[in-house]
Amino acid sequence: MTVPLLSLIVxxxxxxxxxxxxxRNDDAVRWTALGFTVLDFALSIVMLAGFDTTTHEMQFTERxxxxxxxxxxxxxxxDGISALFVxxxxxxxxxxxxxxxxxxxxxxxxxxxxxxxxxxLVLGVFCALDLFLFYVFWEAMLIPMxxxxxxxxxxGRVYAAFKFFLYTLAGSLLFLVGVIVLYFQGGETFxxxxxxxxxxPFQVQSWLFFAFLIAFAVKVPMVPVHTWLxxxxxxxxxxxxxxxxxxxxKMGAYGFLRFSLPMLPEASVYYSTLMLxxxxxxxxxxxxxxxxxxxxxxxxxxxSISHMGFVTMGIFAxxxxxxxxxxxxxxxxxxxxGALFLFVGLIYERTHTRSIADYGGxxxxxxxxxxxxxxxxxxxxxxxxxxxxxxxxxVLSGGFAANFAVGAxxxxxxxxxxxxxxGMYRKVALGPVSARAQFKIHDVNGREITAILPLxxxxxxVGLYPKPFLDVMDASVKHxxxxxxxxxxxx
Amino acid sequence: xxxxxxxxxxxxxxxxxxxALAVLLLNKREKLRDxxxxxxxxxxxxxxxxxxxxxxxxxxxxLRLFEILPGxxxxxxxxxxGMVFATVSSLLWIVAAIYSxxxxxxxxxxxxxxxxxxxxxxxxxxVGGAFSANLFTLVIFYEVLSxxxxxxxxxxxxxxxxxxxxxxxxxxxxxxxxxxxxxxALTYHVAGSLDFVAGGLLAGADASGPLxxxxxxxxxxxxxxxxxxxxxxxxxxxxVAPTPVSALLHAVAVVKMGVFCVLRVVxxxxxxxxxxxxxxxxxxAYLVSFTILMASVYALTRDDLKARLAYSTVSQLxxxxxxAVLLSPVAMVGGIIHIAAHAFSKITLFxxxxxxxxxxxxxxxxxxxxxxxxxxxxxxAFFVASLSMIGVxxxxxFVSKWYLTLGSVEAGEVAFLIVLLASSVLNAAxxxxxxxxxxFGAEAPESPATVREIPLVTVPLVATAVLSVLxxxxxxxxxxxxxxxxx
Numbered sequence: 001m002t003v004p005l006l007s008l009i010v011x012x013x014x015x016x017x018x019x020x021x022x023x024r025n026d027d028a029v030r031w032t033a034l035g036f037t038v039l040d041f042a043l044s045i046v047m048l049a050g051f052d053t054t055t056h057e058m059q060f061t062e063r064x065x066x067x068x069x070x071x072x073x074x075x076x077x078x079d080g081i082s083a084l085f086v087x088x089x090x091x092x093x094x095x096x097x098x099x100x101x102x103x104x105x106x107x108x109x110x111x112x113x114x115x116x117x118x119x120x121l122v123l124g125v126f127c128a129l130d131l132f133l134f135y136v137f138w139e140a141m142l143i144p145m146x147x148x149x150x151x152x153x154x155x156g157r158v159y160a161a162f163k164f165f166l167y168t169l170a171g172s173l174l175f176l177v178g179v180i181v182l183y184f185q186g187g188e189t190f191x192x193x194x195x196x197x198x199x200x201p202f203q204v205q206s207w208l209f210f211a212f213l214i215a216f217a218v219k220v221p222m223v224p225v226h227t228w229l230x231x232x233x234x235x236x237x238x239x240x241x242x243x244x245x246x247x248x249x250k251m252g253a254y255g256f257l258r259f260s261l262p263m264l265p266e267a268s269v270y271y272s273t274l275m276l277x278x279x280x281x282x283x284x285x286x287x288x289x290x291x292x293x294x295x296x297x298x299x300x301x302x303x304s305i306s307h308m309g310f311v312t313m314g315i316f317a318x319x320x321x322x323x324x325x326x327x328x329x330x331x332x333x334x335x336x337x338g339a340l341f342l343f344v345g346l347i348y349e350r351t352h353t354r355s356i357a358d359y360g361g362x363x364x365x366x367x368x369x370x371x372x373x374x375x376x377x378x379x380x381x382x383x384x385x386x387x388x389x390x391x392x393x394x395v396l397s398g399g400f401a402a403n404f405a406v407g408a409x410x411x412x413x414x415x416x417x418x419x420x421x422x423g424m425y426r427k428v429a430l431g432p433v434s435a436r437a438q439f440k441i442h443d444v445n446g447r448e449i450t451a452i453l454p455l456x457x458x459x460x461x462v463g464l465y466p467k468p469f470l471d472v473m474d475a476s477v478k479h480x481x482x483x484x485x486x487x488x489x490x491x
Numbered sequence: 492x493x494x495x496x497x498x499x500x501x502x503x504x505x506x507x508x509x510x511a512l513a514v515l516l517l518n519k520r521e522k523l524r525d526x527x528x529x530x531x532x533x534x535x536x537x538x539x540x541x542x543x544x545x546x547x548x549x550x551x552x553x554l555r556l557f558e559i560l561p562g563x564x565x566x567x568x569x570x571x572x573g574m575v576f577a578t579v580s581s582l583l584w585i586v587a588a589i590y591s592x593x594x595x596x597x598x599x600x601x602x603x604x605x606x607x608x609x610x611x612x613x614x615x616x617x618v619g620g621a622f623s624a625n626l627f628t629l630v631i632f633y634e635v636l637s638x639x640x641x642x643x644x645x646x647x648x649x650x651x652x653x654x655x656x657x658x659x660x661x662x663x664x665x666x667x668x669x670x671x672x673x674x675x676a677l678t679y680h681v682a683g684s685l686d687f688v689a690g691g692l693l694a695g696a697d698a699s700g701p702l703x704x705x706x707x708x709x710x711x712x713x714x715x716x717x718x719x720x721x722x723x724x725x726x727x728x729x730x731v732a733p734t735p736v737s738a739l740l741h742a743v744a745v746v747k748m749g750v751f752c753v754l755r756v757v758x759x760x761x762x763x764x765x766x767x768x769x770x771x772x773x774x775x776a777y778l779v780s781f782t783i784l785m786a787s788v789y790a791l792t793r794d795d796l797k798a799r800l801a802y803s804t805v806s807q808l809x810x811x812x813x814x815a816v817l818l819s820p821v822a823m824v825g826g827i828i829h830i831a832a833h834a835f836s837k838i839t840l841f842x843x844x845x846x847x848x849x850x851x852x853x854x855x856x857x858x859x860x861x862x863x864x865x866x867x868x869x870x871x872a873f874f875v876a877s878l879s880m881i882g883v884x885x886x887x888x889f890v891s892k893w894y895l896t897l898g899s900v901e902a903g904e905v906a907f908l909i910v911l912l913a914s915s916v917l918n919a920a921x922x923x924x925x926x927x928x929x930x931f932g933a934e935a936p937e938s939p940a941t942v943r944e945i946p947l948v949t950v951p952l953v954a955t956a957v958l959s960v961l962x963x964x965x966x967x968x969x970x971x972x973x974x975x976x977x978x
Contacts, residue, residue: 321680378638381668385631390560396676411673418668422660430645431653464565467558 005047006060006076009086010123012040013093017116026108030101033112037094037119044090051083053471056479058129058193059083066133071189075129080476081257081327082126084469085250088334089126091454092246093119096239098451099342103238103349104152111152115239118144122247126254131179131190138251139172145240145248153235160228160235167218167228175215175255178208182263196262196483205267212260213275219252220308223282233301234354238345241297245304246338250330253311257327257480261315265484268318275316276402280409282309287416291423296344296354299424300337303380306413307333307388313410314395318484322398323477324470329391331469332379332462336388339376339455343369346448350441356424361433366443370429372452379459381421382414387462494553495545500567500622501554503538503577506531507615514608521603525596528588528607535618536581539574546574547971559627562684568624571975572758575827576751577621578968579834580744582958584614586951587739590842593947594735597849605642606733610740612639617744621751626675626685626760629752630667633716636748637663643736644729655731662725663715671713677706678760687755689978691762700769703761707771710756711778716749717812718805720782727801734845737797742804742837747830750811754827757815758976767818773904775816779809780910787917794855796844799921800837803880806914807833814895817907820977822898825891827973828966832879832887835959839876842952843869851942856925860932865942868949870929872956877922879959882915887962890970 016036023029052059058077066074078086096115104111121144124137142165150161185204186195200208218225233241261268286306293299311333314326346369347362348354363370375386382388392414400407444452462469510531517524542552552569559565569577591610595603616636623629637660645656679685681698688694693703715722729741757766766772783806790802810833814826846869847853847862863870879886882893892911899907962969 383638384627384634392672393676393679394560396672397680400673400677400680407676408673411669411676414672415665415669418664419661422664426657431648464559465557466560470560 004062005043006078006127007062009040009043009047009090010076010120010127012036012043012120013116013123014120017113017120020109020113020116023109029109029112030097033116034094034097036116037090037097040119041090041094044087047078048083048087048472051472053080054475056080056475061129066130070132071191072132073130073191074133075191076127077129078127080473081480082254083472084327084331085126085247085254086123088250088331089119089122089247092242092334092338095338095342095451095455096242098447099242099345100237100239101447103345107151111148114144114147115243118148118243122243122251125251129192131182131192131195133190134192135176135179138175141248142168142172145244148240149232149236152237153240156231157235160231163228164232167225171215171218171225174211178211178215181208181211192258198263200264202266202270205264206270209260209264209267209271212255212264216252216255216260219255220249220312221252221305222278222309222312223285223305226282226286226305229305230298230301233341234295234297238341241341241345242338245300245341246334249304249308250334253308253315253326253330256312256315261480262483268316268484272316272318273403276313276399276406279309279313279316280406280413282306283313283410283413284416287413287420291416291420293420294356296347296356296424296428297341299356299420300340300344303417303420304333304337306417307337307380309413310392310395310410313399313406317395317398317402318481319398319401320477320481321394322402323481324473325391325394325398327473327477328462328466328469329388329395332387332391335455335458335462336376336379339452340380342451342455343373343376346444356427359428359434360431361429362441363429364433365441368443368449372444372456373429374425375456375459377421377425379463381418385460385463387459387466390463390466494551494568496554497542497552498554499538499542500552500569501556503535503581503622504615504619506535506538507611507618511608511611511615514604514611518604524604524607525592528591528611529585531611532581532584532588532614535614536585539577539581539618542569543574543578546571546975549975553624555624562679562686563625563627565628566624567622567628568687569622571972572751572754572827573621573623575830575969575972576747577618579747579831580614580617580621583739583743583834583838583955586954587735587838590738590845590948590951591735593945593951594733594845594849597945597948600646600733602646606646609639609643610736613643613740613744617748620748625687626678629755630671630675633714633748633752634667636745637667640736640740640745643740644732646733646736647731652731655728658728659725662722666713666715666722669713670709674706674709674713677702677709681706687759689759691758691765692760694762694765703765704769704771707756707761707766707769710760711753711775714749714752714756716745717753718746718749718808719779719812720785720805723782723786723805726805727798730797730801734797734841734848737801738838738841738845741801742841743834746804746808747834750808750830753812754815763818766816772816772818776813776904776907779812779816780907782806782809783813783910783914784917787914787921790921791917794857796847796854796856796859796925797841799856800840800844803918803921804837807837807880810891810895813907814898817898817902817904819898819902821894821901823977824970824973825894825898827976828894828969829891831969832891832959832962835887835955835962836876836879839872839952839955839959840880842948842955843873843876846945846948846952849945849948856928858935859925860928861934862942863926863929864934866944868944868953870926872952873929874926875956876959877926879963880922881918885960885963887959887966889963890966
């Protein structure tokens with residue numbers, strides 16, 4: 001019997017969470033959580049190492065009957081697209097634990113349980129091959145996230161958590177309707193692969209497309225359903241922000257890739273111009289919003305909206321470069337924006353202010369911190385040589401191929417990105433040392449550097465040698481494209 | 492001729508990179524730290540020079556490191572055009588490194604470790620750019636150069652420094668995150684590659700004329716370091732930097748990176764045929780002619796010596812572009828060798844400005860009356876370099892201007908002949924008064940008697956003045972390279 005690797009990956013954090021319930025000492029809780037997440041990360045590396053990049057077929061598949069009467073199975077598997085996000089989720093998992101090490105000082109056990117449960121559910125979303133199972137993971141994930149924001153968040157945490165919950169739930173309900181329609185239209189099965197092979201009438205595809213669009217657009221988030229994001233980010237504790245930006249937003253884009261494109265190819269092509277326009281809007285509007293922020297966390301949050309616009313733009317360019325760029329940007333955004341939230345958290349722990357105006361001259365006070373901050377700032381603005389530039393070049397190249405005007409709008413967004421990020425860095429790191437920064441700021445310690453370093457490695461690795469990452473997704477993306485275009489043109 | 496595969500292009504870049512690291516590590520041991528830069532410069536120049544015979548013989552030195560994206564490698568290729576830029580940069584780094592030590596020590600500047608580390612990294616970026624085999628690799632070095640020169644511009648960390656450096660970064664980054672980014676994405680979309688190709692990557696590409704025109708102008712303005720108006724304003728703003736920075740970086744490495752990129756685009760991305768076919772050459776020629784004349788007029792009105800030199804640089808950079816876009820072989824040769832000619836002379840002029848500042852604290856030309864009698868070597872060198880900027884034989888500037896004027900005749904464009912001549916008159920009008928005032932002006936009676944030459948500063952500027960003349964008499968090396976580019 002082969003080892004059910006994906007089940008192990010998905011349930012490792014859950015097992016950790018279960019074990020945590022029996023622990024009393026806060027330090028024991030922290031170390032146990034770290035142990036399980038690191039182990040999970042190791043398993044995800046094992047998964048990637050054994051991943052066959054030559055095929056688009058699902059790998060490491062597991063199938064067990066669950067509710068046979070309704071055609072529900074416990075089915076897991078990864079292809080080149082989801083494998084990357086399993087890896088990213090596992091990577092950010094232990095970084096989140098490290099980021100919460102001292103920042104969370106009350107109800108540590110409950111927090112770590114929520115965090116680990118969260119990770120298990122997100123991993124489940126990326127691995128599920130059964131629509132019902134997917135939906136369970138997708139919905140259940142709301143609960144730990146709600147708790148993380150609502151219990152351990154800032155002063156406005158209850159409002160933010162509630163808003164987050166309502167927005168996502170509203171989207172999810174439409175998704176549920178879509179799932180049920182798919183179930184009946186697709187031959188009473190929840191098997192994602194079987195549903196993908198169905199040819200649905202265009203009319204049905206259109207309705208489903210919009211039902212899914214609203215569900216996924218809230219998660220991404222796309223303008224105009226983005227307003228929950230800044231609130232959630234600002235109120236969430238650092239680890240919450242990292243996981244929110246790093247993986248939760250990816251679930252929306254992943255939904256487009258796993259459901260909208262392959263199951264609804266004709267609708268996807270038909271509405272692609274609309275999607276490109278919405279993406280361009282998000283890129284530019286998010287950029288302007290970020291430009292106007294004085295709160296560090298809000299700035300990074302709005303930049304996320306802009307960056308995720310690049311992702312959806314790449315996806316709905318519906319060509320190879322666009323799709324690969326979009327998926328790569330999903331990974332890059334997880335690394336870079338995750339890191340930026342970590343950095344905001346680190347400095348907030350020291351100064352208890354997030355206002356850019358309170359900062360200045362940090363380079364003289366905390367040189368290591370500011371040096372790393374420079375790297376991630378440059379990565380976020382997609383400087384050549386960093387990870388985001390490769391993704392941005394691919395997305396723009398694909399975007400220009402799909403629609404010149406949309407590509408041009410995205411370039412404007414890139415320019416805005418440079419403006420708000422460099423402006424932020426200059427005010428925070430350079431210039432005379434501000435009164436706030438003069439006392440009680442110590443540079444990053446060993447634990448913090450441990451959390452930062454792997455992210456820094458990925459910034460440069462993907463920036464200079466993205467081939468391994470593109471190789472992982474290549475076969476799956478090409479297959480996805482044939483699914484979209486062959487069937488669309490075959491009608 | 493088969494390309495020579497060698498690690499040397501990477502080695503040249505690495506030497507400067509390691510020098511920066513060594514400077515940082517030797518932070519507290521100033522004497523040792525100051526030795527690092529000149530030594531690294533000599534080693535780098537030796538490595539660059541070792542590749543010259545191959546390139547002069549019509550070959551290239553290649554090093555392909557790894558694939559970044561399909562059709563895009565991280566790769567080096569040393570060819571004739573890159574060799575011109577690399578020779579000039581690495582050779583002048585030797586003198587500039589010595590000059591910097593003299594200058595920084597004399598003024599007792601702060602943050603010298605940061606200064607020398609950034610300086611060395613800038614050279615790594617410049618030579619890396621010169622040796623890049625494709626746009627992707629080139630742009631990485633291009634951006635590194637923007638970033639590491641930023642601390643050099645805000646070096647003084649005063650109000651003026653922050654303001655100037657902000658403008659510097661806004662222009663350079665703004666242009667590259669808008670126009671250049673669009674140009675790269677569109678090129679990759681159209682050609683599926685970003686390689687430099689003899690005859691042009693986009694030649695024969697399946698793309699409409701208007702689209703290619705957009706891409707072309709995106710490159711021209713996206714490479715803001717070339718300072719074609721209206722993308723020139725960062726250069727005078729960068730003059731808040733210490734003078735060695737203005738000399739080597741903002742007269743040689745940074746701005747030459749800009750025009751070098753434009754030449755790469757004209758020769759190896761679009762190709763001469765396509766630029767001519769789309770009528771872009773003549774359009775660009777008019778654009779840069781405006782820059783040439785307008786910047787000279789600005790220079791006339793500036794009393795601050797460095798500001799005058801900066802506007803002069805803006806004007807002279809456009810000579811290089813003009814030579815290329817006239818699309819006649821002779822003009823192209825003129826444009827390419829003007830990279831070297833302008834470098835030798837302009838660095839001399841900046842060195843002189845720094846020498847005057849070190850010795851007397853004076854920055855305005857109107858205060859420099861009679862200073863030539865106190866600083867005869869400095870002002871003598873200034874005069875020689877001025878002649879080269881004007882284009883008087885037997886200086887370097889004469890050779891390049893000779894080819895440029897001949898080229899505009901060959902291209903049948905009399906308008907640009909007039910531009911070149913008018914510009915030379917303007918050059919004379921804003922350079923010669925400086926020498927005149929310095930040697931023949933009456934010294935202010937209260938000026939202190941302590942104004943005298945500083946050896947570590949004066950020797951380099953005399954050396955570059957001599958180079959300006961030598962290149963005028965023996966232009967063979969650069970001419971051969973330029974003819975290698977034109978083919």
